[in-house]
Amino acid sequence: MFEIGAAYTIRKTDRNVKNGLPAGKTARITFVDPQAISLYIDAHNVPDIKVPRPAFGFNFEEQRNRLANAGYKASQHASREYK
Numbered sequence: 001m002f003e004i005g006a007a008y009t010i011r012k013t014d015r016n017v018k019n020g021l022p023a024g025k026t027a028r029i030t031f032v033d034p035q036a037i038s039l040y041i042d043a044h045n046v047p048d049i050k051v052p053r054p055a056f057g058f059n060f061e062e063q064r065n066r067l068a069n070a071g072y073k074a075s076q077h078a079s080r081e082y083k
Contacts, residue, residue: 002032005069008060030074038078048078
């Protein structure tokens with residue numbers, strides 16, 4: 001369901017603001033497991049983040065017009081936790 005390298009837009013939500021994620025920027029999936037999705041954030045000085053699956057759908061919107069890029073694959077989850 002969630003493809004490595006798939007692009008998502010960061011929505012302007014209270015949780016994303018709290019986590020320092022800039023609305024409108026692109027996030028790419030780097031790692032997925034049944035509990036969480038890790039993202040690379042395409043913005044200056046914003047570290048990768050691990051987002052619990054239940055929080056993902058409301059806070060990120062798929063960019064259906066962009067192809068997935070497997071070059072974003074990571075071997076493990078991001079160390080920073082989404083709160």
